[in-house]
Amino acid sequence: MVTINDIARQAGVAKSTVSRYLNNGSVSLATREKLDKIVKETGYTPNTFARSLKATKTNMIGVIIPRLNSASTNEVLSGIDQKARESEYDLIITNSNQDRERELGNIQTLINQKVEGIILLAREITERHRKLINDANIPFLVLGQKAEAIHSMAYSDYEAGYKIGQYAIELGHRDFLFFGVSEQDKAVGLERKNGFLESLKDTTDTTVKIIETSFSKKVAYQDAIDALPNSKASYVVCATDNIAIAVLKAAVELKYSVPEKFSISGFGGYEETDYVQPTITTMSYPYKEMGIQAVENLTKLVNGIDIPYETLLPNELIVKNSTIKR
Template structure:
């Protein structure tokens, strides 16, 4: 039995963008020549349009829906500022949905924004699932994933693997051979897997005597608790933290133990938050350009709405910022 065709198949066979097929099905403007191509493929394949997509026949608006996992983080707020600034520049409006890091709410908001006739969606994803891809294909809207990579979808990511590698190379180059890495859940592929694996690759190349890997949440309080456990059982010379926020928790826990940073223990982070250069000692970290990523995300989704081609994968650059929180061991 032949596999049932979906909108991606129709677009590929007709040689047009998926959004063009979606617009054709929803009664939007498509040139006569393109209409004939799409109609011919549909007839030849016996394609049956998705019922949900067919219910969305009203004209799309210039609103962009943004789905955010949390609103109280530096990374999210800076990214949203960048998105808002670029959308205003291009005379588009912004809807924001907050999920509280619940993946099921991301699914719900994808449907909800589609029903509200938004022109496109930016998903600031914490983790990706096959259900995400199913819904994105079903609603037939331009959707850009920010922060996570998923094959076949348009994604804009930070270079987490290379950032982790550079941080690993940095601490090994400073002579550290007793290292703790304080990461997060592997459900977050970007931060929990790629950032850690890049670091692991670098320290293996540097041949340190011992590296131990630990896991915490993104919350500073839990990072403090895990750091105390690390110090009680291991006493590393450096703790490499998966985010600046985790690093702040680690620093507080270390100072509460009556120890000095970096004389007794060094600490590093990832993020490059504004406060990272203000705390004492200033934090050695990797700076990601969150605001610029937001601007690029907004510009990209508008280009998708206008049926302009953009790469499936876009990668944002980073910079290692050397603060005062890492000592050199000789």
């Protein structure tokens, strides 16, 4: 039996575009003519009951966040909320608390609530995610991770890691300690680390020790207390600003002077990095802008307007007082 997924693949368009076409929504003339032909050739017959349910406009957007105590998530949400209000959409926000089963359940719950589209701030996209998304028959937008064949918006995390490495090398540093997180989070745990490591390849006599810690400041602080006394690093790279703040606290507890003993930098551009001493060098990300653009992009998908499957947002190195020349 021919499905809506089959039609979308043959036409080379998003499933949401086929859905708009079937419900007489906004689709370009060229796309409509292409779909007319494919539907005729395949003999596809849409489910009338399902179409009647989908045709009901709810003016609701579902949002799934990975955790509540995240500065970056809060900034993205502020952008989503601002643009949703301007666009007269109501939000249903659910929290997965970094639990995969809970996240998958949240997706199904939002689908059952008849939201017009879903924004997922993702850690990873598994095959189970893909099946739910493909079967949902509503626009879906992943934030923070690249997702093949699913509309996504991500940051240039590999580039950010590379920039930090280049900056540290230019300052004369050669011995590094890298506090990362699980590679299960591909953007923060993998791409930032890989970009940093790649930036060191053309420089001789560099050493790197990698420690996998947690997004939790409490855990990162304890890991730093254990690792710093045994480290010869002159530069400590932290995969997030929260980890950098925790490492700085550990350095103070150990009576190490930063940046004289070692430099520290993070990723995120969190406001909190301006309220510690020394202030922390960081890669700044446009979190609120991502939230605004996410609603803009999802609205286009809801209205049958095709957008690129992948959107990458830039980052910027903000040099503060926690890094110096070696």
